Amino acid sequence: MVEKIPAFDRNGLLPMGDYDVSLFDLRGSVLCCGPDDRQAYPNWDSAWRVWLVEQLAIMAQQLWQVGVESIFVDGSFVEDKDHPNDIDGYFVCDRDEFVSGRLVAALNRLDPQKVWTWDHSLRRAYPGYPKKQLPMWHVYRVELYPHFSGLGSGIRDARGNELEFPAAFRQCRRDGKPKGIIRLLKATGS
Known part of the structure; x- marks a missing residue:
């Protein structure tokens, strides 16, 4: 197990x-391999997480190819959930590139x-899931959202204020507790 992720x-x-x-380090981390205490996590689904x-x-490779450098990974994937439904995340992009549609x-x-x-009109239902999912989720089971300063996430804090992705993704959605986030590093062999 890689120690870069505690x-x-x-x-x-x-x-x-x-x-x-890096993606290589992520594959060998606790997030994929599971916690050391296997008795506490008998159903840890390493194969699914990998x-x-x-x-x-x-x-990520597609984002890197178009010049996006900062990609962050979060959601239940960075929690001790045996079988997370997906990977959520965001990437930092240029506002004008996004708004123009060029990105x-x-x-x-x-x-x-x-x-x-x-x-939102392209979201589709998936059996057994309460909310409709984006096309990327249906193909990859990953949802990555664009972020630039001033863009809200749709996620609200305890006071009802809309958060931007950097703040929203550094807290647990169910109870607001702070949590860590993964920043993917571009590396050869990833």
Whole structure:
């Protein structure tokens, strides 16, 4: 197990902080391999978690190819959930590239499924899930959202204020407890 990512805290969360790791390191971390105490996690689904990282790798490579450097990974994937539904995250991009549509067009030129969109009208239901999912989720089981200063996430704090992704993704959605986040590092062999 790679020590760049620490064990889960007593709340079952990645401890507070930003953890810079490559995809290679992520595959060998506690997030994929599971906690040391296997008796406490008899149903830990390492194969599923590694598969999710492989799907994330496809999308990260596309983002890196169009010049996006900062990609952050979060959601239940950074919690002690045996079988997270997916990987959530965000990436930092240029506002003008996003608003103009150039970023989405460039990403969809790279992706054979053309999944790069955040258009709510394109969300589709998935059996057993209460909310409709984006096309990228249906193909990769990963949802990565664009972020630039001033763009809200749709996630609200305890006072009802909308948070931007950097703040929203550094807290547990169910109870607001602070948690860590993964920043993917571009590396050869990823």
